[in-house]
Amino acid sequence: QLQLQESGPGLVKPSETLSLTCTVSGVSISNSNYYWAWIRQPPGKGLEWIGSIYYSGSAYYNSSLKSRVTISVDTSKGQFSLKLTSVSAADTAVYFCARRDWGHWFHPWGQGTLVTVSS
Amino acid sequence: QSALTQPRSVSGSPGQSVTISCTGTSSDVGGYNFVSWFQQHPGKAPKLMIYDVSKRPSGVPDRFSGSKSGNTASLTISGLQAEDEADYYCCSYAGSYTYVFGSGTKVNVL
Numbered sequence: 293q294l295q296l297q298e299s300g301p302g303l304v305k306p307s308e309t310l311s312l313t314c315t316v317s318g319v320s321i322s323n324s325n326y327y328w329a330w331i332r333q334p335p336g337k338g339l340e341w342i343g344s345i346y347y348s349g350s351a352y353y354n355s356s357l358k359s360r361v362t363i364s365v366d367t368s369k370g371q372f373s374l375k376l377t378s379v380s381a382a383d384t385a386v387y388f389c390a391r392r393d394w395g396h397w398f399h400p401w402g403q404g405t406l407v408t409v410s411s
Numbered sequence: 412q413s414a415l416t417q418p419r420s421v422s423g424s425p426g427q428s429v430t431i432s433c434t435g436t437s438s439d440v441g442g443y444n445f446v447s448w449f450q451q452h453p454g455k456a457p458k459l460m461i462y463d464v465s466k467r468p469s470g471v472p473d474r475f476s477g478s479k480s481g482n483t484a485s486l487t488i489s490g491l492q493a494e495d496e497a498d499y500y501c502c503s504y505a506g507s508y509t510y511v512f513g514s515g516t517k518v519n520v521l
Contacts, residue, residue, distance in 0.1 A: 327508075338414060339449075339457065339500050339512040352508035355412055388456060396445035396504040397462035404456055 294318040296389050296402035304383075304409050310376040314389030314402060321370045322347040327392035328372045330363060332385040333404070340385075344392055345372055379409045415440065415501055415513035422519040423491045431516045433484040433501030439511050441482035445504035448477060448486045452497045460499075461486060488518065496520040 300312035314328070321328065330342040343353040345363045353361050357376070365372040376383060386406050390398040416434040423429040433440065433448075440446055446464045449457035459468055461477035464484060474489045484503070488495055501513035 329510075331512075338515040339502075340414075341502075341510040341512060344508060344510075354509065393462075395463060396443070396510070397447040397459060398449075398457075398502070398510075399459040399462075399468065401456040401458075 294391065294400060296391065296400065298387060298389050298402045298405040300405060300407070302406060302408060304379055304407060305411050306380055306409055307378055310374070310379050310383060310407055310409070312374045312387055312389075312405065312407070313371050314373070316370045316372070316391075319391075321365065321372065322367045325394040328365065329390045329392050329398055330374045331388045331390055331398065331401075333388070334382075334385040337385075342374065342376075342387075381409050383407070384409045412505060412509065412511045415503060415511055417499075417501060417513040417516045419514075420517040420519060422521055423488075424521045425491055425493065427491050428487060428489045429491060429518060430488075431486045431499055431501075431518070433486070433503075433513045435482050435484075435503055435511070437482060439503040439505040440479065440484050440501075442506065443504045444479065446477065446479060446484040447502045448475075449500045449502065450495075450497045451500065457500060491518075491520055493520050 327344040329344040345351040351363045360377045362375045386404040388404045390401040448461040451457045464479045465477040
């Protein structure tokens with residue numbers, strides 16, 4: 293059964309870099325049918341697509357975050373990662389990882405991890 | 412990439428039907444038949460309810476249905492049940508491997 297699990301620090305200082313990893317189990321991250329995505333949700337607010345990556349390393353980003361975001365993949369570990377630089381309080385959110393299925397939908401999702409930006 | 416527009420909330424009594432709209436542009440909702448809908452209960456991860464405008468994943472009750480007309484997609488919940496009370500989000504492909512979510516709608520079961 294496919295499972296995704298986010299991991300990383302729950303607290304990041306302003307102006308520093310947020311780093312999260314998503315571990316995929318139950319399916320190969322190198323499966324050519326899938327992309328892998330990061331999506332976030334500020335407390336009490338809606339969902340925002342951050343970006344997606346293919347196992348080859350090709351990545352696509354939300355234009356509003358593109359200058360600060362890098363998504364990478366490590367196929368040997370079955371993981372993909374998110375780095376968001378120069379964070380501020382506005383980046384406080386629950387961060388979800390998800391599989392972009394062979395079409396254009398996200399399923400399943402990880403449970404999410406709350407990252408708070410505060411000094 | 413501006414968020415797709417959804418009503419903040421909709422309400423209905425058990426057994427009734429409610430419809431949630433999701434309005435975008437010709438660059439997203441109107442340009443592709445790749446609209447999906449998610450249900451999210453408090454503190455939980457979103458759950459896929461509809462994909463490709465109107466297709467239901469295995470295990471999703473047929474009370475949930477989706478449609479699209481022009482730049483607006485819709486999710487209808489028929490025979491509303493107490494467990495349907497949740498937040499609902501639409502999502503559309505927006506070209507060049509990018510995606511945009513809706514602003515979210517709270518469904519209240521009276």
